[in-house]
Amino acid sequence: MAQVEATTERIVAADAETVFDALADYNGTRPTVLSEQFSEYEVREGGDGEGTLVHWKLQATSKRVRDCLLEVSEPTDGELVEKDRNSSMVTTWRVTPAGEGKSRVVVTSVWDGAGGIGGFFERTFAPKGLARIYDAVLDKLATEVEK
DSSP, rough: OOOOEEEOOOEESSOOOHHHHHHHHHTTHHHOOOOTTEEEEEEOOBBSSSSOOEEEEOOOSOOOOOEEEEEEOSSSSTEEEEETTTSOEEEEEEHHHSSTTEEEEEEEEEEEEEOOOHHHHHHHHHHHHHHHHHHHHHHHHHHHHOO
């Protein structure tokens, strides 16, 4: 099994603290910036960063739906880590300053990919598909925090 990784990044015209706070707000902002591929969103514990337990379904393709139950941690300043209890997927959001009133948001997801020919296709196509999904989320996030 090879690890599969998908990374997307964006410069947002808002300071890093504002952007991080919006991402960590699982009760308020986060559900409003998710793209159409996310459904059945539910905060089960917490709701603000560290200690949050959140559920959603992610429809990566027309046939592939991932049922995600994510534990949220904040290992360092400006970093949110979402570990899926239902799979090997770990998504890390890093928000850092990027000049006056701007921030860089980098989202990286890694997981253990399948073996064989299915694994080849997963390693080839899944990162691009997930990058498109998170690009849409970053678009909506930018719109939200740049108000």
